Amino acid sequence: MNSIIPQIVANSIIAGSLYALVGLGFFMIYRTVKFFDLGYGALTAFGGYMMYWLLTLLSVPTYIAIIGTLLLTAMLALIMNRLVYRPLRARGSSNMVLLVASLGLFTAIQAIIAILFTSQFKTITIRSLQETVTLFGAFITHTQLLMIAVTIIVFIGLSVLLRMTRFGASIRAIGDDEEVAKIVGVNTKNIVSWVFIIAGAIAGTAGLLVGLDTGIEPTMGMQLLLKAVIAVIIGGVGRMYGVVIGAFLLAFIENIAVWHLSGEWKDVVAFSVLILFLLFKPKGITGA
Amino acid sequence: MKNIKWIIGILVVIILVVVLSNGGDKEQSAQQTEGPIKIGFIGPLTGDVASLGENALIAAQLAVDEINANGGINDRTVELIAEDGSCSGKEASSAAQKLISIDKVVGIIGGLCSSESSAFTGILNQSETPGISYCSSAATLSDAGDYFFRTYPSDAYQGVFAANYLRNEKMIDKVAVLYVNDDWGAGLKQSFIDTFKNLGGEVVLEESFEKDERDFRTQLLKAQASGANLIYYLGFDQGAVSAIKQRDELNVDLPMFGADPWDDMTIWNDVASISEGFGYTVPHTTDSQSFTSKMADVGVSEVSVCASQSYDTMNIFAQVIGQVGTNGSDIKDALYDVQYQNGISSQNISFDENGDLVGAEYVVKTIQDGQVVEL
Numbered sequence: 001m002n003s004i005i006p007q008i009v010a011n012s013i014i015a016g017s018l019y020a021l022v023g024l025g026f027f028m029i030y031r032t033v034k035f036f037d038l039g040y041g042a043l044t045a046f047g048g049y050m051m052y053w054l055l056t057l058l059s060v061p062t063y064i065a066i067i068g069t070l071l072l073t074a075m076l077a078l079i080m081n082r083l084v085y086r087p088l089r090a091r092g093s094s095n096m097v098l099l100v101a102s103l104g105l106f107t108a109i110q111a112i113i114a115i116l117f118t119s120q121f122k123t124i125t126i127r128s129l130q131e132t133v134t135l136f137g138a139f140i141t142h143t144q145l146l147m148i149a150v151t152i153i154v155f156i157g158l159s160v161l162l163r164m165t166r167f168g169a170s171i172r173a174i175g176d177d178e179e180v181a182k183i184v185g186v187n188t189k190n191i192v193s194w195v196f197i198i199a200g201a202i203a204g205t206a207g208l209l210v211g212l213d214t215g216i217e218p219t220m221g222m223q224l225l226l227k228a229v230i231a232v233i234i235g236g237v238g239r240m241y242g243v244v245i246g247a248f249l250l251a252f253i254e255n256i257a258v259w260h261l262s263g264e265w266k267d268v269v270a271f272s273v274l275i276l277f278l279l280f281k282p283k284g285i286t287g288a
Numbered sequence: 289m290k291n292i293k294w295i296i297g298i299l300v301v302i303i304l305v306v307v308l309s310n311g312g313d314k315e316q317s318a319q320q321t322e323g324p325i326k327i328g329f330i331g332p333l334t335g336d337v338a339s340l341g342e343n344a345l346i347a348a349q350l351a352v353d354e355i356n357a358n359g360g361i362n363d364r365t366v367e368l369i370a371e372d373g374s375c376s377g378k379e380a381s382s383a384a385q386k387l388i389s390i391d392k393v394v395g396i397i398g399g400l401c402s403s404e405s406s407a408f409t410g411i412l413n414q415s416e417t418p419g420i421s422y423c424s425s426a427a428t429l430s431d432a433g434d435y436f437f438r439t440y441p442s443d444a445y446q447g448v449f450a451a452n453y454l455r456n457e458k459m460i461d462k463v464a465v466l467y468v469n470d471d472w473g474a475g476l477k478q479s480f481i482d483t484f485k486n487l488g489g490e491v492v493l494e495e496s497f498e499k500d501e502r503d504f505r506t507q508l509l510k511a512q513a514s515g516a517n518l519i520y521y522l523g524f525d526q527g528a529v530s531a532i533k534q535r536d537e538l539n540v541d542l543p544m545f546g547a548d549p550w551d552d553m554t555i556w557n558d559v560a561s562i563s564e565g566f567g568y569t570v571p572h573t574t575d576s577q578s579f580t581s582k583m584a585d586v587g588v589s590e591v592s593v594c595a596s597q598s599y600d601t602m603n604i605f606a607q608v609i610g611q612v613g614t615n616g617s618d619i620k621d622a623l624y625d626v627q628y629q630n631g632i633s634s635q636n637i638s639f640d641e642n643g644d645l646v647g648a649e650y651v652v653k654t655i656q657d658g659q660v661v662e663l
Contacts (some may be wrong), residue, residue, distance in 0.1 A: 004345060004509055004513055007505075007509055007538065008506060008509065011503075011505040011506050011509075011524070015503060015504075019381065020587060048401075103571035106438050114334055118336045118338070118342070119333070119335060119338040120338060120342075121339070121525060121554065123529065132537050132539070139537060139538050139539050140537075141537050145589070154429045213532065214502045214503075214529075214530045214534075215502075215526065215529060215530065215558075217335075217526060218334070218498070219334070219335055223500055223502075255506050257506075258506040258510075259506050259509075259510065260509060262495045262496065263495045263496060263497040263498075263506075263507045264469050264495070264496040264497060265496065266497075266501070267498060
């Protein structure tokens with residue numbers, strides 16, 4: 001029994017890192033423009049497929065494939081903002097309209113991916129990442145270690161960016177009140193574009209890591225997005241470290257539920273936690 | 289003023305509905321005597337089981353092309369209309385509604401997943417449209433009414449066969465069962481467990497998972513901790529690939545055994561190297577080189593499970609419609625008496641009083657040296 005516990009902890013950390021990584025990008029967008037961008041889910045799938053396309057179909061070197069994936073996903077995020085979100089926001093559309101529009105984008109992108117690449121499950125293989133190491137009695141692959149490391153790096157990077165740079169101050173200003181930010185001279189259009197570029201690159205990273213870990217399929221975005229949304233809500237929508245806490249809390253609760261109850265309870269437990277938080281602690285763990 | 293607009297609006301809608309539904313009726317009678325004979329196809333073309341669905345659709349279309357090349361049915365061409373059932377009851381039921389009420393199909397080939405078929409058997413019976421599934425195996429579908437048939441054997445047999453094989457030939461005492469939580473998974477699991485226990489085996493873990501689950505790590509650990517000798521995994525391609533990989537990553541040293549959805553080369557192209565000694569059951573099909581090469585001609589390099597049944601199903605429809613015409617009730621009656629010879633999936637195809645395929649034979653395939661080998 002004892003030999004199992006480290007592995008369960010490791011499984012939770014792996015899942016938690018992924019939720020946190022996806023959640024951080026989602027949070028960046030939400031923090032700035034204050035709507036739930038469901039299209040972000042499709043960006044993760046898009047990232048996975050771009051990696052597959054570049055690495056497996058075009059056989060370009062790994063690091064170029066990775067950079068290409070991040071650039072392409074960031075570009076798609078930027079295009080989504082330019083063509084859809086920005087005009088809607090300029091018109092003063094409600095968050096409901098933006099939510100519906102983002103759902104439309106999500107569905108359309110997912111369908112286009114399925115048309116281009118078929119809906120068959122695909123895996124992306126980099127040999128050196130498939131090896132397994134033992135850490136504190138738990139088995140963990142290089143891909144999963146990479147996922148954990150990337151999440152930590154992205155978290156630290158974003159924290160520095162938000163707190164210590166002028167750019168971060170501008171993002172916070174827009175998040176607090178876009179009109180006021182504009183009046184005091186923040187180039188809001190520009191900043192929002194950059195937020196989408198950064199979030200897109202994070203989504204691309206998450207998508208390619210999922211592809212390396214388990215595999216990709218056009219519908220993978222929704223599952224990732226839902227978990228990220230839960231992580232953001234239970235962590236507290238206002239604070240970035242809340243996303244990370246929420247993600248790991250969710251992953252631990254899920255894995256403990258699977259261990260003690262049974263696999264089919266995983267989603268029941270995850271969404272029950274979400275509802276309990278909405279009812280009793282709507283501002284999340286980190287909220288006042 | 290506002291009220292008047294509303295009333296006019298409602299009237300317009302009512303008139304439209306009446307006009308359209310009348311028009312539809314006329315179209316149906318026209319459909320039955322002239323123009324192409326429309327046959328519907330339902331299977332997962334997106335999502336989890338899409339590789340099997342796409343394969344089966346190509347096979348059905350191949351049969352249609354051959355029939356049309358030979359002059360069609362009673363000088364009428366056949367038109368296949370495919371709808372995506374996504375391996376989900378909700379999608380399949382609206383697909384069947386659309387095929388029956390808008391396209392006015394004469395019969396439906398499908399669905400693939402049992403959860404698809406069970407969602408629209410009611411619609412088939414109500415509209416008197418015969419449907420023949422080429423892949424649904426849930427035991428409960430035997431009671432699905434007069435208008436539902438299948439060219440694929442019921443899992444009542446597969447579970448028994450797998451349990452006998454594992455208990456008596458592989459001498460497995462303790463088994464951990466992981467199954468997808470749908471009609472197919474739950475039905476097959478039950479027939480397996482009942483037989484396995486009767487044979488003196490022990491089921492030490494019995495857990496389900498959702499169809500889109502990709503993280504099996506903790507369940508695999510539970511299986512290992514349960515003291516099982518083997519994991520009986522009832523799930524589809526994409527989940528199976530994840531589970532097999534994660535089993536390898538976690539060094540879980542239990543072999544895995546699957547069922548007919550594993551007869552899909554997209555799984556083994558990926559994970560055969562880490563699946564040495566794994567096995568699965570699949571209905572025996574008449575080995576046909578000509579079918580494999582015909583499929584290769586239309587771009588399918590690996591023929592998946594259910595493709596040959598899909599091909600045969602279309603030909604059975606053609607044979608029966610050629611004999612009795614396009615009336616749904618006549619086709620249904622003729623199907624109960626049909627003797628279809630020289631099928632690809634099995635030599636003789638006929639249906640019993642439940643519309644189930646008569647005679648089910650299974651084989652075990654195993655993974656040896658990275659290759660799928662039939663025992």
